Amino acid sequence: MSDQPLLEVDGLTKHFGGVTGLFGRKTPILRAVNDVSLKVGEGETLGLVGESGCGKSTLGRCISQLQEPTAGSVKFNGRELIGLKGNDLRAMRREIQVIFQDPYGSLNPRKTVGSILSEAFRIHKLHPRAQWRDRVVELLETVGLLPSHIDRFPHEFSGGQRQRISIARALTLRPRLIVADEPVSALDVSVQSQVLNLMMSLQRSHRLAYLFISHDLRVVRHISDRVGVMYFGRIVETSATKALFDGPLHPYTKSLLSAVPKTGRRKNNDRLILQGELPSPIRPPTGCSFHPRCPFRGERCSSEEPELRQVMPGRWVSCHYPLLEDQRGLDSVPQYVGEAK
Numbered sequence: 001m002s003d004q005p006l007l008e009v010d011g012l013t014k015h016f017g018g019v020t021g022l023f024g025r026k027t028p029i030l031r032a033v034n035d036v037s038l039k040v041g042e043g044e045t046l047g048l049v050g051e052s053g054c055g056k057s058t059l060g061r062c063i064s065q066l067q068e069p070t071a072g073s074v075k076f077n078g079r080e081l082i083g084l085k086g087n088d089l090r091a092m093r094r095e096i097q098v099i100f101q102d103p104y105g106s107l108n109p110r111k112t113v114g115s116i117l118s119e120a121f122r123i124h125k126l127h128p129r130a131q132w133r134d135r136v137v138e139l140l141e142t143v144g145l146l147p148s149h150i151d152r153f154p155h156e157f158s159g160g161q162r163q164r165i166s167i168a169r170a171l172t173l174r175p176r177l178i179v180a181d182e183p184v185s186a187l188d189v190s191v192q193s194q195v196l197n198l199m200m201s202l203q204r205s206h207r208l209a210y211l212f213i214s215h216d217l218r219v220v221r222h223i224s225d226r227v228g229v230m231y232f233g234r235i236v237e238t239s240a241t242k243a244l245f246d247g248p249l250h251p252y253t254k255s256l257l258s259a260v261p262k263t264g265r266r267k268n269n270d271r272l273i274l275q276g277e278l279p280s281p282i283r284p285p286t287g288c289s290f291h292p293r294c295p296f297r298g299e300r301c302s303s304e305e306p307e308l309r310q311v312m313p314g315r316w317v318s319c320h321y322p323l324l325e326d327q328r329g330l331d332s333v334p335q336y337v338g339e340a341k
């Protein structure tokens with residue numbers, strides 16, 4: 001990975017509402033994403049996990065410029081994307097592509113696969129028209145489909161094949177980053193692994209980076225180099241994948257991992273079962289947004305919002321009392337050990 005990250009997000013915030021409606025009344029502000037910062041290196045996969053409604057998709061849409069953020073910065077290859085218009089925005093769209101959960105909903109049912117896959121060539125004026133068919137056949141083969149599929153319509157394919165078509169469409173412009181929003185959640189488990197393996201092999205052959213959004217920890221663990229855990233619009237922990245799964249530091253991460261059954265001799269001896277539900281994004285709790293559900297909350301938690309801070313190389317946690325008692329060799333931050341309630 002080079003020093004400059006491919007994607008650098010700083011303080012990204014997205015609020016909905018807050019508009020003045022009829023009779024001069026303002027609609028409530030819904031804080032979907034709050035002050036999120038993250039980096040993705042070239043050829044790297046950052047997995048993003050969290051409960052439904054925590055803001056993962058909104059963050060993905062703001063990064064890929066499908067939604068305008070309320071505040072913050074999104075730099076791609078060092079260049080600010082927020083505020084880009086016209087040709088500049090179009091050029092950026094070639095570099096960052098999106099894959100959605102529902103491949104059927106995102107593929108035009110009235111168009112053939114050939115027409116769906118060559119659309120980007122037309123819009124971006126790529127390749128002479130006479131070459132489009134050959135290019136589409138190449139793309140189909142790249143994602144494990146057949147040249148004969150070119151004249152078929154999306155409804156003639158299985159869910160896994162449709163997701164392969166979505167992946168092929170994302171590849172048409174040779175992007176460097178793909179924001180994949182729950183790309184395998186609608187698929188059977190056996191098909192999930194085929195699509196994940198395809199994405200991983202394309203990553204190697206095309207040097208792709210992924211921002212991989214999923215609520216499924218097994219899937220994220222399989223594909224990610226690093227993981228960001230989101231809670232209530234914020235990233236509460238980021239870490240290399242293995243370190244996160246071996247020893248979660250944020251109580252929320254621990255509770256998420258506790259919900260995944262362990263097999264064989266590895267048992268969940270110290271399970272942390274999460275109580276309650278996500279708070280209302282219209283009426284956020286004071287202090288740490290996780291404190292109403294946190295069994296480890298201490299005095300500061302209801303009044304002071306914790307910063308996302310580095311607690312060891314490569315690990316960032318937003319918690320006043322991260323669960324360091326599980327860890328060894330953390331002399332740099334002893335003041336947090338044992339302070340938890």
Ligand SMILES: Nc1ncnc2c1ncn2[C@@H]1O[C@H](COP(=O)(O)OP(=O)(O)OP(=O)(O)O)[C@@H](O)[C@H]1O
Nearest residue numbers: 016030032051052053054055056057058059215281
């Ligand atoms: N266009 C919108 N207008 C208003 N509120 C929205 C809009 N899009 C998302 N939200 C709200 O923002 C919050 C975050 O939603 P988002 O879809 O980003 O979460 P998520 O973690 O991706 O959840 P899921 O996995 O269920 O899609 C939710 O409270 C949602 O209701």
